[in-house]
Amino acid sequence: MTSPLDVVVDDYLAHVRTERGYSEHTVAAYRADLVDLLRFADEHGVAEAGGIDLPILRDWLWSATERGLARATIARRAASARGFTAWMARRGLVPVDHGARLRAPRAQRALPRVVSAPALDEALARLEARAVATNDPIDVRDVAIVELLYASALRVSELVGIDLRDVDRRRRTVRVVGKGSKERVVPYGAPAARALDRYLDLGRPAILERMKGDDTAAPRPARTASNADAAFLGARGARMGTRSVYALVAGLLAEIPGTGPSGPHTFRHTAATHLLDGGADLRAVQEFLGHASLGTTQIYTHVSAERLKESYRTAHPRA
Structure with a gap:
């Protein structure tokens, strides 16, 4: 008799959180997928780990x-299930890794939004002028x-996690x-150096000084070691959050023309594409971005190719 599915799922999520070092966001995505698998399995009379076989997994997808779920969502669910069944097989909870044969439609990857260098320069100039x-x-x-x-080309979680000792000016x-939880050291250029030096020398101390003289009734966050x-x-002196x-x-x-996502990842996409446009080696860009797989980095080669084709269509007289 195998273990109840809900118990096994909880053990697996604890494993990916503590032993694999996955972020809370990733763990939450795994949990949502596997909870849906538990619901589907229960509806089909499967309540134990040994009942998760290939037919159940295929019927679930x-x-x-x-139900009209997006291809990307289905592909992610298949990946979550494969990770789960592989772990169960390694732990000896099931005799066979049924998920190893599970296939799902490839997610259609939309090309990321990329801001042109002139448009980015103008936006940064406006920001600097305001400061x-x-x-x-x-x-x-x-x-x-x-x-x-x-x-x-930082992820937003990487940026807000930076401590003073992490910056080598x-x-x-x-x-x-x-x-x-993989560490990497990345460079930054002269404009970023000027902006960062000004903030660390003048801006950050001024924020802390402002907090000392703030007599408002609103409680201030605890000054923990992390803060x-x-x-x-x-603005209130604690570590900046991703929402801000x-x-x-x-x-x-x-303020910049164009459509698509408007989050911090757009700057990461833009930096990667500009590096490749400038002739950077793909593997060097992979290391710069901290991608585990070169395939993840290759999306930016498609972006560069699309930009080249667009330039050709608009500029070549016989395009």
Whole structure:
């Protein structure tokens, strides 16, 4: 007799969180997929791990197709199920890894939004002009954030996780912790260096000083060690959160022509594409971005090719 499915799923989620080092966002996605699998299995009289066989898995994905779920969602669910069944087989909970033969439709990957270099320069110039005009430490901080997002192609979680000790201002590098708790050191250029130096020397101390003189009744966040070490601070002196960065970037991208996502990842996509446009080696870009697979990085080669074709269509007299 095998273990109840809900218990096995909880054990698996604990495994990917603690032993594999997956982020809470990834664990939550796994949980949602596997809870749906549990519901489907229960409806078909399967309550134990040994009952998760290939027909059940295929019927589960087919039901998702019938409900009109996107190809990308179905592909992700198949990947979640394969990881789960492989783990059960390694643990000896089931005799065969049925998920190894599970196939799902390939997710159709939309090309990411990329901002042109001139448009990005104009947006950054507007942000810098506002910081100079107001001399507000929050505006100074915002310039440093956007410059660093683009210069180092950071994920938003990596940016807000940066501590003061992670920034090597002499070498112009920053150490970040990416997916799977993997560390990497990435460079940044002269414009980002100027913005970051101004923020760390003037903006960040001013934010902390402002908090000392704030006599409002609203409670301030606890000054934990994590807050004290954070490079980027929110308006109330605690470590800046991802939502604040999203709001900042969305406002900036709203002023730039173009459609598509308006989150911080757009700067990461843009940086990667600009690197390839400039002749950077694909494997070097993979390392720069912290991608585990070269296939993930190759999406940017398609972006570069599309940009080239568009330039050809608009510029060549016989296009």
